[in-house]
Amino acid sequence: MRNAITIAAKDLKERLRDRSAIILAVVVPLGLAFIMNLTLGPITEQAFSTGVAVSDDDGGAVAQGFTSVLEEIEEDGFIDVTVAESEADARIRVADDDVSTAYLVPEGFSDAVSGNQPASIVVVGNPDQPIGAQVGKAIADGYVSEVNAVRLSVATAIALGADDLAGLASAATLQSSPVTLGAGETEGRGFDFSTFYATGIAVFFLFFTVQFGVLSIIEERESGTMPRLLIAPISKQSILAGKLGASFVMGVVSTAVLWLATTLVMGADWGASLGVVILIVAGVAAAMGLTAAVATIATTAEQAASITAFIVVVFGVLGGTFFPVTRVSGVFEVVSRVTPHFWLMDGFKRLSAGEGVVDILPALGAILAFAVVLGTIGLVRAKDLMRT
Amino acid sequence: MAETVLACTDLRKTYDDLVAVDDVSFTIGAGETYGLLGPNGAGKTTTISMVAGLLEKDGGTAVVAGNEITTRSTSAKAAIGLVPQDLAIYPDLTARENLRFFGKLYGIGDGLNARVDEVLDVIELSDRADDQTKEYSGGMKRRLNIGLGLLHRPELLILDEPTVGVDPQSRNAILENVERLGDEGMAVLYTTHYMEEAERLCDRIGIIDEGRIIAEGTRRELVSLVGGRDRIHVETSGDTSSVVASVTALDDVESCSSAGSVLEVVAVNASRALPEVVLAVTRAGLDVQSVDVSEPDLETVFLHLTGKALRE
Numbered sequence: 095m096r097n098a099i100t101i102a103a104k105d106l107k108e109r110l111r112d113r114s115a116i117i118l119a120v121v122v123p124l125g126l127a128f129i130m131n132l133t134l135g136p137i138t139e140q141a142f143s144t145g146v147a148v149s150d151d152d153g154g155a156v157a158q159g160f161t162s163v164l165e166e167i168e169e170d171g172f173i174d175v176t177v178a179e180s181e182a183d184a185r186i187r188v189a190d191d192d193v194s195t196a197y198l199v200p201e202g203f204s205d206a207v208s209g210n211q212p213a214s215i216v217v218v219g220n221p222d223q224p225i226g227a228q229v230g231k232a233i234a235d236g237y238v239s240e241v242n243a244v245r246l247s248v249a250t251a252i253a254l255g256a257d258d259l260a261g262l263a264s265a266a267t268l269q270s271s272p273v274t275l276g277a278g279e280t281e282g283r284g285f286d287f288s289t290f291y292a293t294g295i296a297v298f299f300l301f302f303t304v305q306f307g308v309l310s311i312i313e314e315r316e317s318g319t320m321p322r323l324l325i326a327p328i329s330k331q332s333i334l335a336g337k338l339g340a341s342f343v344m345g346v347v348s349t350a351v352l353w354l355a356t357t358l359v360m361g362a363d364w365g366a367s368l369g370v371v372i373l374i375v376a377g378v379a380a381a382m383g384l385t386a387a388v389a390t391i392a393t394t395a396e397q398a399a400s401i402t403a404f405i406v407v408v409f410g411v412l413g414g415t416f417f418p419v420t421r422v423s424g425v426f427e428v429v430s431r432v433t434p435h436f437w438l439m440d441g442f443k444r445l446s447a448g449e450g451v452v453d454i455l456p457a458l459g460a461i462l463a464f465a466v467v468l469g470t471i472g473l474v475r476a477k478d479l480m481r482t
Numbered sequence: 483m484a485e486t487v488l489a490c491t492d493l494r495k496t497y498d499d500l501v502a503v504d505d506v507s508f509t510i511g512a513g514e515t516y517g518l519l520g521p522n523g524a525g526k527t528t529t530i531s532m533v534a535g536l537l538e539k540d541g542g543t544a545v546v547a548g549n550e551i552t553t554r555s556t557s558a559k560a561a562i563g564l565v566p567q568d569l570a571i572y573p574d575l576t577a578r579e580n581l582r583f584f585g586k587l588y589g590i591g592d593g594l595n596a597r598v599d600e601v602l603d604v605i606e607l608s609d610r611a612d613d614q615t616k617e618y619s620g621g622m623k624r625r626l627n628i629g630l631g632l633l634h635r636p637e638l639l640i641l642d643e644p645t646v647g648v649d650p651q652s653r654n655a656i657l658e659n660v661e662r663l664g665d666e667g668m669a670v671l672y673t674t675h676y677m678e679e680a681e682r683l684c685d686r687i688g689i690i691d692e693g694r695i696i697a698e699g700t701r702r703e704l705v706s707l708v709g710g711r712d713r714i715h716v717e718t719s720g721d722t723s724s725v726v727a728s729v730t731a732l733d734d735v736e737s738c739s740s741a742g743s744v745l746e747v748v749a750v751n752a753s754r755a756l757p758e759v760v761l762a763v764t765r766a767g768l769d770v771q772s773v774d775v776s777e778p779d780l781e782t783v784f785l786h787l788t789g790k791a792l793r794e
């Protein structure tokens with residue numbers, strides 16, 4: 095045990111001297127998190143709190159359904175709905191820059207929809223709030239797709255004062271299912287963007303950071319120092335334990351630094367500390383398992399690093415460390431579940447949304463399963479790694 | 483003889499069809515420096531790797547300070563210090579950190595700092611002790627490599643060709659160090675393919691070729707194997723390989739080997755052989771540029787025993 099600590103301490107000292115490890119483990123992810131938060135975060139957040147106006151000249155059931163959809167989204171805090179007195183009132187609000195979008199529901203709308211006749215909601219966008227207007231249109235599109243069966247059409251007038259509404263309406267007729275904004279999935283969990291970037295980047299880079307410890311076994315072989323370790327009066331197990339210990343410390347410390355820094359500087363909220371700590375430890379274990387498994391098939395440290403990089407990027411994308419997996423569906427969503435990244439993100443998402451340790455148990459189980467399966471592959475062949 | 487520190491019996495290692503080490507046996511006593519002298523590929527590194535417990539043996543035993551050494555030995559290995567043929571130091575750490583790290587693994591407790599200073603002094607790195615070793619010259623790295631082997635005062639120190647690729651000055655410093663270690667009572671196992679080093683350093687020498695120790699003894703004992711023979715060194719104007727057969731066939735010539743334009747001859751009687759050798763060379767269309775007749779040395783012994791030159 096004492097020998098393992100001596101070896102781990104030596105490895106950590108080497109890593110600290112060789113700045114590239116710290117840069118990859120902490121500086122790059124932190125910088126990336128800040129940049130993503132600055133460039134993408136605020137825009138998206140502003141879009142979700144955009145003001146919209148709706149005028150209902152129809153008053154029928156379908157029209158009211160639309161208004162209540164808007165109100166639901168409003169509850170989630172993405173939009174601020176104003177019910178206008180008239181079509182003219184709604185247009186004035188756009189003109190005055192009060193809102194980004196006005197929805198004009200014409201008279202006879204509900205009857206037309208029910209009667210399977212062409213019908214349209216006119217969406218008036220505010221050119222001074224382009225992103226808000228885009229979101230406003232996307233919400234309407236989403237509604238349209240929900241009632242797609244009745245071939246509803248949406249007329250869009252991004253420019254102010256478009257007179258030929260009928261012409262615009264027919265030009266903008268939507269036949270196919272439009273892209274949804276996904277009112278159902280950016281959902282009210284409150285998983286804000288700062289936290290998403292912070293945890294996504296932390297999970298992604300964790301798998302790079304952790305590999306240093308395991309790779310150092312191959313590096314010692316390449317640099318000729320492995321014979322010295324092997325002729326020392328210590329067991330092979332303590333060499334292995336030292337290497338794994340260094341990996342573990344690097345993974346936990348670098349992730350903890352990202353946790354602290356993104357919380358303090360970016361205002362990220364990772365959620366309940368105990369859960370975060372448990373997830374980090376489990377994540378480090380899974381990452382150690384992955385690199386150990388890779389180390390057994392690689393002949394040089396460089397080769398192992400390339401294989402790991404490939405797997406980590408693929409898993410990172412599939413597992414949703416760059417964008418939420420819930421935005422996609424089908425095969426992709428299923429495949430993403432065979433990555434430890436998916437479950438780590440799932441756990442972090444839950445914690446960030448205020449859920450407790452109990453709620454992350456399924457994710458935790460999946461992550462540890464990866465750690466055990468991959469780690470066993472690695473350990474079975476660990477003895478082979480420990481040669482000259 | 484002094485107390486036996488290392489006893490190897492019938493060490494054996496095979497790689498597929500190749501017998502790298504073929505029933506090698508020898509012993510080394512305390513204070514004795516033993517040389518394994520042989521050309522590249524003779525099996526020197528393979529032999530000492532088994533002695534140090536780095537490599538699984540296919541047969542035989544290696545007993546160091548009373549304990550048998552295998553790859554699974556732990557505490558018994560503390561009696562051994564190894565200076566590997568290739569550098570084995572951490573480039574990002576300083577010399578002092580390298581020494582302290584291995585000192586801890588060898589369980590040197592209280593006296594560690596003092597011992598590290600002492601070793602730094604011996605290998606003449608005290609003034610650069612706190613620089614990262616990646617900034618060192620080749621000779622400095624070599625000296626640290628040696629310092630790491632003797633740090634824990636092993637009973638047996640094994641050095642594997644420690645002067646290969648070293649400048650003449652550092653080489654001399656290394657040889658002086660090794661001489662002193664033998665004087666201090668350490669048993670030293672020294673491998674080399676330089677016969678001058680073996681002659682200078684070693685109390686006893688084992689000549690190894692193709693995995694077998696083909697002769698063993700003091701320098702004097704080994705040289706007596708070639709009896710009253712002489713060594714003739716001929717430098718010519720061209721490739722001598724075509725002359726070997728005709729020279730070997732001469733009555734007074736025992737063996738002959740060619741290395742480029744140089745011909746190495748072991749003769750029973752130099753004064754009679756020399757004119758015939760020169761004649762054979764000129765007949766082959768080569769000019770003789772210099773001839774040197776000398777007392778036999780280990781090179782001659784090797785040539786006599788194997789028909790090959792020690793150096794390729």
Ligand SMILES: Nc1ncnc2c1ncn2[C@@H]1O[C@H](COP(=O)(O)OP(=O)(O)O)[C@@H](O)[C@H]1O
Binds near residue numbers: 527
């Ligand atoms: N790992 C190995 N696999 C196959 N052959 C090896 C291996 N190690 C050494 N050998 C062979 O064993 C012989 C002895 O090698 P070695 O002990 O390194 O010689 P030396 O140290 O005297 O130069 C050589 O022919 C070498 O090619």
Ligand SMILES: [Mg+2]
Binds near residue numbers: 523528567642643
């Ligand atoms: Mg060798």
